[in-house]
Amino acid sequence: MKITKKMLVGILLTLGLAVFSDFLSHYIPNIGAEALALILGMLLGNTILTNKRWEPGVKWAEKYPIEIGIALLGVEVTLTTIESLGWQGIVFILIQMTATIFFVLFIGGRLFKVSAQSAMLMGAGNAVCGSSAIAAVAPEIDATDDQRRTAVATVSLSGVLLLFILPILGPSIYHGNNLLIGALIGGTVQSVGQVIGTASLVNPAVIDYATLFKMLRVILLSVVVLAMSNSARKMRQNEPGNHEAQAAKHIQIHKLVPWFIYAFLGLLAFSTIVALPHSVVLGAKSVTGFFGVVNLAGIGLNLKWQTIKASGVKFMGYGLVTITFQVLAAILLISLIY
Template sequence: MKIKKSFLPGIAVTLLVSVVAKYLAIYLPFIGAESLAMLMGILLGNTVLTQSKLNSGVKWSEKYPIEIGIALLGLTVTLKTIESLGINGILFIVLQMLLTIIVAIVLGKRVFKVSKKSSLLMAAGNAVCGSSAIAAVSPEIKANDDERRTAVATVSLVGIVLLIILPIVGPVVLGKQDLLLGALIGGTLQSVGQVVGTASLINQDVTTYATLFKMLRVILLSVVVISFARMAQGKSQKTAQPKKSVSQYIKVPWFILAFIIFILINSYVSLPTQLTHSAKELTSFSGVINLAGIGLNLKLKTIKDSGSRFLGYGLLISLLQVVGAISLIKLLF
């Protein structure tokens, strides 16, 4: 999308909040720049940064940089990521993601009575990679801005709870087994930053394993986006008169295609270390910008209207997600 002159004040403010969040994360690594950016954005967006001239730029910042970040994420992983975890590791992640998606959809429909789109966003955010997955799924299921922002805020806030609890609960339940602790953290926490930050509170080996498990979830992002798009289109497809071609039936966003292509390139071509490192940094920062923009746009009324219900929804999903992960780990490893 073209950047208009009127967007510049909002973009500048969002970038400033993002940079400050990255700096503060040096001293608060267990929280992470993403969560700090969102919390700062909510605070400032409801107090001193309420000017209407900022709106268009902030909205641009929360939607478009993350698409570039998702695409570049493909340069940070390879197909060897899957191979390194073994059959049991792959099966664990696939089952864990599937169970998380089912739990989120069933709870959303049966217990918390949220919209189908909201439950799909919560399923994607918890099953895959937090705000990045929600950003990828949102346009494909035609979720509105409030649904998207509420889902991101809920997933991010619950993630903060998990990053405090898992380093304590994990060793008690699973012992000092680095692979298993890495599976627990990498298979449940939402953002890559939170996974690395949480695992690093235990030790470096756990961080390595957790990152590998997390990367496998990220690799499966494209599968989730396409599947959810088809689920959302299902009802309208039944009533549609003309028969559509496959290319019309499944519209894959450009950044998901780029994500897949970059994974394949990184798997078979030896890329410069500096390139993959830069891609990782840009991906991370795009996530910070995304959450800063969401925080600045997320008004207290929106949080109040659906906050307690969604927070309970998110906490219950995460609780069952952790219980499911521990059960699968004990079954498979």
């Protein structure tokens, strides 16, 4: 999307808030830059920054930089990531992700009565990688901006809750087994940044294991996008009078997945074949991490109290039930597989 002159003030505001949140996170490491950006954005966007002139740029900064960040995740992982976890790790993540998605979709429709799009966004965000997964899935299922922002806010705040709980729960259950503590954290916490932040509250070895488990979830992002896109397309085909339009869309199979997912898979394949310099990998991680903060800053600035009030209690309950299920399922699976 082309950047216009009227977008510049909003883009600079969002970038500035992201930089400030990143700086502040060094003094409040237990919360992390992503959560700080979201919280500060929500506070500012509903108080002193309510002028409409900010909106075009903030909306641009919220949507587009994160696409580059998602693509660059492919630099950070290789197919050897999967191999290093062994068959147990692969089975654990596959079952954990699948169970999370089906559980979230089920309770979303039956218990919390949310839209199919909101349930899919919650499923992707919790099962894969938080706001990055939601950003990837949202356009493919025709989710509205409010649905996307509410899902991101819910998933991100749920991740903050896990950040405080798992560093206590993991060691108390697994008594110093860094692999299993890493599996619990890497298999449940939403965003990559929150996984690292949570694991860092235990010890450096847990960071390594948790990151590996998390990267396996990230690798499966494209599968989740394809599955949910296909599911949404089938739902639209079943709508009265909509068969012709959806049949036409069905022909354009290559458009089921956005460009950044193809870029992610291409970079993953390339980084598997070619050993990239450590500086390149670190650079990609830094860009991805910062764009994730920018994304949450934009979401916070755009998320209004009216939206939160309309669905806040419902979605907070939805998020709480979801993370409770994730943690219990992970503990059960770890005990069965390991």
